[in-house]
Amino acid sequence: xxxxxxxxxxxxxxxxxxxxxxxxxxxxxxxxxxxxxxxxxxxxxxxxxxxxxxxxxxxxxxxxxxxxxxxxxxxxxxxxxxxxxxxxxxxxxxxxxxxxxxxxxxxxxxxxxxxxxxxxxxxxxxxxxxxxxxxxxxxxxxxxxxxxxxxxxxxxxxxxxxxxxxxxxxxxxxxxxxxxxxxxxxxxxxxxxxxxxxxxxxxxxxxxxxxxxxxxxxxxxxxxxxxxxxxxxxxxxxxxxxxxxxxxxxxxxxxxxxxxxxxxxxxxxxxxxxxxxxxxxxxxxxxxxxxxxxxxxxxxxxxxxxxxxxxxxxxxxxxxxxxxxxxxxxxxxxxxxxx
Numbered sequence: 001x002x003x004x005x006x007x008x009x010x011x012x013x014x015x016x017x018x019x020x021x022x023x024x025x026x027x028x029x030x031x032x033x034x035x036x037x038x039x040x041x042x043x044x045x046x047x048x049x050x051x052x053x054x055x056x057x058x059x060x061x062x063x064x065x066x067x068x069x070x071x072x073x074x075x076x077x078x079x080x081x082x083x084x085x086x087x088x089x090x091x092x093x094x095x096x097x098x099x100x101x102x103x104x105x106x107x108x109x110x111x112x113x114x115x116x117x118x119x120x121x122x123x124x125x126x127x128x129x130x131x132x133x134x135x136x137x138x139x140x141x142x143x144x145x146x147x148x149x150x151x152x153x154x155x156x157x158x159x160x161x162x163x164x165x166x167x168x169x170x171x172x173x174x175x176x177x178x179x180x181x182x183x184x185x186x187x188x189x190x191x192x193x194x195x196x197x198x199x200x201x202x203x204x205x206x207x208x209x210x211x212x213x214x215x216x217x218x219x220x221x222x223x224x225x226x227x228x229x230x231x232x233x234x235x236x237x238x239x240x241x242x243x244x245x246x247x248x249x250x251x252x253x254x255x256x257x258x259x260x261x262x263x264x265x266x267x268x269x270x271x272x273x274x275x276x277x278x279x280x281x282x283x284x285x286x287x288x289x290x291x292x293x294x295x296x297x298x299x300x301x302x303x304x305x306x307x308x309x310x311x312x313x314x315x316x317x318x319x320x321x322x323x324x325x326x327x328x329x330x331x332x333x334x335x336x337x338x339x
Contacts, residue, residue: 001173002183003137006198008125008166009149011089013239013302014116015160017044017152032091032115032152042091042117044151046080049129052150057143064140078140081130084191088120089127099247116159117152125165127151130194137169145207156295158242158302163208170201214298242300249300250288257284312336 016032035041054061062068066076098110119126131140144167151160172179188196257264265279278285280292289296319331 001134001136001171003133003135003169003171004194004197004201005131005137005140005144005167005169006194007129007131007144007164008168009127009129009151009162010165011117011119011126011151012161012163013158013242014092014094014118015152015162016114016116016154017042017048030112030114032117034091040091042085042089044083044085044127046083046129048151049083049149050080053143053147056147060139060143064143077135078131078133081132081194082191083130084128086120086122086124086126088122088124090118091115092118094241096243099251127162128191130191132194137171141167141169141204145204146209148209148211154243156242156289156299157246158239158300161211161301164206167204167206168198168201169204170198172197211299211301240303242302245303246288246298246300250284253287254284 018031018033033043033045035043050065054065057064064076064078066074092115093113094116095111095113098107098112099105100107100110133140144164147164149162149164151162154160172183174180174183182197186193186196254264256262258267263282264284265282278288278290278292280290285293285296287296287298313336315335315337317333317335319328319333320326321328
C-alpha cells in the first residue's frame with residue numbers, strides 16, 4: 001500500500017521565515033529564506049508546517065509522526081515529500097519604525113525594512129504540502145480536516161496566518177497490477193509526480209476552524225495616511241499589520257498601569273531607549289511578549305484595509321526653515337491620504 005496526500009493552503013496574511021546569509025541579517029531577521037534554485041523566489045521548508053501539524057494532532061502525534069526526540073528514535077510513519085509555492089506569491093519589502101516609549105514618537109534610527117511574502121489574489125491555494133505513507137490515511141485525514149496552519153515567524157503580530165482549503169489523496173495497492181502500473185508509468189519528477197498521482201483521487205471534506213477571537217472591532221479612519229500609491233508593495237499588500245495594533249495597545253496598557261501604580265516595565269532613559277525590548281518580568285511583557293520572555297499570550301491579526309486605492313487624495317506640503325521662518329528650499333513633498 002502507498003498513500004499520497006496533497007494539502008492546499010491559502011495564505012490569509014503575509015509571512016516571513018528567518019533566512020540570512022550575513023551576520024547583519026541574523027541580528028534583525030529581516031530576510032526571508034529564498035529558494036536555493038532561484039534567489040528571487042521565496043521558499044517554505046516543510047519542517048515548520050509539520051511542526052504545526054504535529055502540535056495540532058495532539059494524542060495522535062506519535063502515531064502519525066513517531067515519538068518525540070526525548071524517546072527512542074524511529075522513522076516517522078508519514079513522510080513529508082516537500083512543499084511548493086504558487087508562482088503568484090512574491091517577496092516584497094515592508095518598512096517599520098520603532099517607537100520611543102518615553103516620548104511616544106518615532107525612535108531616532110528606528111527605521112528598518114524586512115522581507116514579507118505576499119499572498120496571491122487568484123483564489124487558488126498559495127502553498128502545497130505533500131505527504132506519503134505505507135499506511136491508510138484515515139487518522140491523518142481526521143487531523144487535516146480541522147488543521148489551521150501557521151507559516152514562519154511573527155505569528156502574534158499577524159504574520160503567517162493560513163487555512164487549509166483543499167486536501168486531495170489517493171491510495172495505491174501495490175499488489176494490484178493496475179495500481180502498480182500507474183506508479184511505475186508516472187515519469188514526472190518532484191511535486192509534479194504527486195500532482196499527477198492524486199489528480200483522480202478523492203477530496204477530503206474539510207471542517208474549517210476559526211481562531212478564537214477575544215476582541216474584534218471595526219474602525220472608521222478619516223484621512224488614512226498611506227505610502228506612495230504607485231508603490232508596488234503597497235498595492236500588493238494593503239494591510240494594517242498586527243504589529244501596529246500590538247504596539248498601540250501595549251503603549252496604552254503600559255501608560256494606564258503606570259498611572260495606577262501597577263506592575264509595568266519602567267520607562268527607559270535616553271541611553272537605553274533604542275535597544276529597549278521590555279523587562280520580561282511584568283504582566284505587560286507576559287501578555288504582549290518581549291525579547292527576554294518570548295512571545296506573549298495575545299495574538300494580533302493583520303487588518304485588511306477596505307479603502308479603494310483609486311480614491312487616494314494628494315496634498316502638497318513643505319517644511320519650514322526654523323531659522324528664517326520661511327519655506328525650506330527643496331522640502332516640498334506630497335502627502336497622500338485615503339478618505
